[in-house]
Amino acid sequence: MKIFIPTPLRPYASGKDTVKVSASTITAALDELTQAHPDLRKHLFTTEGKVRSFVNLYLNDEDVRYLPAKEATAITDSDTLSIIPSIAGGSQPRQ
Amino acid sequence: MSTLRLTRNLYDAIRAHGEETYPHECCGALLGLLTPEGWVVSESIRAGNARTDSAHNRYLISTAEIVKIEREARSWGLSIAGFYHSHPDHPAHWSLTDFEEAHWLGSSYVITAVAKGKATETNSFLLAGSSEEDKRFEKEFVQVEDHAPGEESASDWTGSTTVSEEKAR
Numbered sequence: 001m002k003i004f005i006p007t008p009l010r011p012y013a014s015g016k017d018t019v020k021v022s023a024s025t026i027t028a029a030l031d032e033l034t035q036a037h038p039d040l041r042k043h044l045f046t047t048e049g050k051v052r053s054f055v056n057l058y059l060n061d062e063d064v065r066y067l068p069a070k071e072a073t074a075i076t077d078s079d080t081l082s083i084i085p086s087i088a089g090g091s092q093p094r095q
Numbered sequence: 096m097s098t099l100r101l102t103r104n105l106y107d108a109i110r111a112h113g114e115e116t117y118p119h120e121c122c123g124a125l126l127g128l129l130t131p132e133g134w135v136v137s138e139s140i141r142a143g144n145a146r147t148d149s150a151h152n153r154y155l156i157s158t159a160e161i162v163k164i165e166r167e168a169r170s171w172g173l174s175i176a177g178f179y180h181s182h183p184d185h186p187a188h189w190s191l192t193d194f195e196e197a198h199w200l201g202s203s204y205v206i207t208a209v210a211k212g213k214a215t216e217t218n219s220f221l222l223a224g225s226s227e228e229d230k231r232f233e234k235e236f237v238q239v240e241d242h243a244p245g246e247e248s249a250s251d252w253t254g255s256t257t258v259s260e261e262k263a264r
Contacts, residue, residue: 004165007174008200008222017169042226052227054198056158063158084161087178089193089204090120090146090153091185 001079003033008085012039026057026064026071029081044083058082097133098236099177099203099219101125105139106239110214112141113181113207119150120181124161125203126168127176133221133235134176134203137243140164153192154180177203177219184209187216189232197222200230205237 003019010017014037023029034041044055051057057064059073059081067073112121122144127136142160146153168175177199187208197204200222207217219237224230
C-alpha cells in the first residue's frame with residue numbers, strides 16, 4: 001500500500017511524500033513505516049505506543065477510527081493510507 | 096524571519112472569505128512550494144468550518160476535507176503550505192487555542208482580523224520547532240505579489256508590496 005506523508009512529517013521520512021509498504025494490516029503498515037523511518041515514531045505515537053490524539057488516519061476515504069476493526073483492518077496493495085494532523089483553532093481561549 | 100509569498104488575487108480571496116463568513120470564522124488551505132526563504136503559495140482552497148456549534152470563535156477543517164485537499168495538491172505537484180482562518184472582531188494574532196490546536200510543523204498559519212464585517216489586518220505565523228514539545232509560532236513576513244512567480248521577470252518583484260508597507264500607506 002501507499003502511505004501519504006503530510007508536509008510536516010516529510011523531513012522525518014527522508015523528504016518523501018509517499019512511502020510504499022507491504023503489510024497486511026494498518027498497524028503492520030505503520031510499523032513498517034516507522035521501522036524504515038524511526039524519526040517518525042515520536043510524531044505519530046505516544047510514549048505508550050498509541051496514535052497521538054491529533055493524528056488522523058484515513059484508509060482510502062474512511063476514517064480508521066470508525067472502521068469496525070480500526071487499526072487491525074486488513075489492507076491490500078491497492079489501498080492508500082493518509083496521515084493527517086488535525087487542523088483547528090479559533091480566536092478565543094478554551095473555556 | 097521567513098517569508099510567505101502569495102499573489103494579490105490569493106491574498107484578496109482569503110480576506111474576502113473572512114468577510115463572507117462574518118460573524119463566523121472562515122478557514123481554508125494554502126497550497127504551494129517550499130523555498131529556502133519560506134512558502135510560495137500558488138493556490139488556496141476554501142474549506143467549510145466544521146465547528147458549527149461555535150463558529151464565531153472556533154474553526155475546524157474536517158479530516159475528510161483535508162484528505163481531498165491533499166489529493167488535489169498532489170495532482171498539481173504542490174504541497175499543503177499552511178492554512179488560513181479569520182478572527183471576527185478579534186486581532187490578527189494567534190490565540191492560545193490556535194497554538195494548542197496547531198500541529199502542522201513548518202506550515203504557515205494565516206490569520207485575518209475581520210472587524211464589523213470588514214477585513215483589516217492579515218498576518219502569517221510559521222509553526223516552527225521540531226516536535227509538539229518545542230513548537231512555537233514565529234511571525235512571518237507576508238509578501239503580496241502582483242503577479243504569480245514565473246509570470247514576470249525578476250525585476251518586477253520590486254513592484255510587490257508587503258503587508259506592513261501596505262498598512263503604512
